[in-house]
Amino acid sequence: MPNDEEEQERLDLMHHLFLLSYDGELYHAPLPKTIGRALDIGCGTGIWVMDFADMHPEAKVIGTDLSAIQSGYVPQNVHFEVDDAEEDWQYSQPFDYIHIRGMGGAIANWQRLLQQAFDNLVPGGWVELVEFDAWASTDDNSLPESSAYYQFQTLLGKASELFGKPVNVAKYFRKFVETAGFTNIGEDNRKVPLSPWPTTRKERNLGNYMQMAMSESLEPYALALFTKMLNWDNIMIQALLAGARNDLKNMDYHIYTTW
Ligand SMILES: C[S@@+](CC[C@H](N)C(=O)[O-])C[C@H]1O[C@@H](n2cnc3c(N)ncnc32)[C@H](O)[C@@H]1O
Structure with missing residues (x-):
């Protein structure tokens, strides 16, 4: 059975593979040059959060996960929290951008998760879902x-x-985000x-x-x-x-x- 260290290495390897496939781009939402608050749900080791925070030093970036496996040494604009994304969200301020990657198999009620994402965004804010079959x-x-x-x-x-x-959920995402109230929806399917x-x-x-x-x-x-x-x-x-x-x-x- 893999230990925690192997699990962390596996998550970080997947992060690099996403970057390799996406020609080094961390995200695809058309964000403005500067943003206020960003949230990464189920952030794993927090590697995406750290990279995003480096790119957007002006932003406050929060990463949440069930497990506290993130590094203790983090840039000033990063904050990690242990949180269950399936519980009621308790954020005091809305976000400009919410990123959710590789959560297939971890979430029972995607519709509710995306409704909470919608309700916790500023008007004009973006959610980005990255998933693989x-x-x-x-x-x-x-x-x-x-x-x-x-x-x-x-x-x-x-x-x-x-x-x-279920692990294979990406095919339902468009329906979920539409039902949650999102508009201006884009899709990028890659083999x-x-x-x-x-x-x-x-x-x-x-x-x-x-x-x-x-x-x-x-x-x-x-x-x-x-x-x-x-x-x-x-x-x-x-x-x-x-x-x-x-x-x-x-x-x-x-x-x-x-x-
Ligand atoms: C496959 S990993 C993806 C990690 C990260 N998003 C990435 O792309 O590198 C899934 C992560 O979701 C976390 N997770 C599972 N269920 C969760 C929940 N209900 N709330 C928050 N995090 C959860 C797991 O602990 C794990 O770190």
Whole structure:
């Protein structure tokens, strides 16, 4: 089972992969040059918060998470709080910008979360949701349904739904934000290879890192959910994960996820 340090390294690696895919851009909302207050929900190690605070030294940037895994040494304009984003939000002042990344599988009621985001923004403020499908797609049906990876992702989706916090939620985001009252909504869907099968250099590079990140992420994704929701024992889980890791090395499988 991964320890806290490995979990933090995994989160920071994902942050760098987002930057690699987005050509180094930390965010896409059309923010003005200077902003007042920004909030990052479920900030993990706080790495995005620190980078954003560096870019916007004029802003007060708050990062919240269930776990206090953020660094104690932070710039003056950063503040981390332990907070459950599914509880009632208690912020004394509204925000200009709210960032929510990689929270699929962590939230039971997205509609409520986004309603709270809407209610805690200044008029004209922005929310930005960054999410990836926990699903390996292909354009050429090259991943067989009988493969371990396909079975893994099917079971993961099912187990997360049984748990009440589905992993594959990005497809509902537009409906959620519209219902919450947001207008001027933009979408950016990107295919990100899960292994280094593409031929272009940039994609292959990204695929290499994704393969590494995914190999390390399979177990933290699966362990608790498969044990609790599917009654699997550790031997069954490890056997499936070993097969799924092998599938990530198979360059005949042209798998990608959508961010
Ligand atoms: C996959 S990590 C993403 C971290 C960060 N947003 C990033 O992109 O690097 C999900 C984070 O959400 C946090 N989390 C899960 N449920 C939460 C909740 N109800 N309220 C606040 N944070 C939560 C977890 O502790 C974890 O740090």
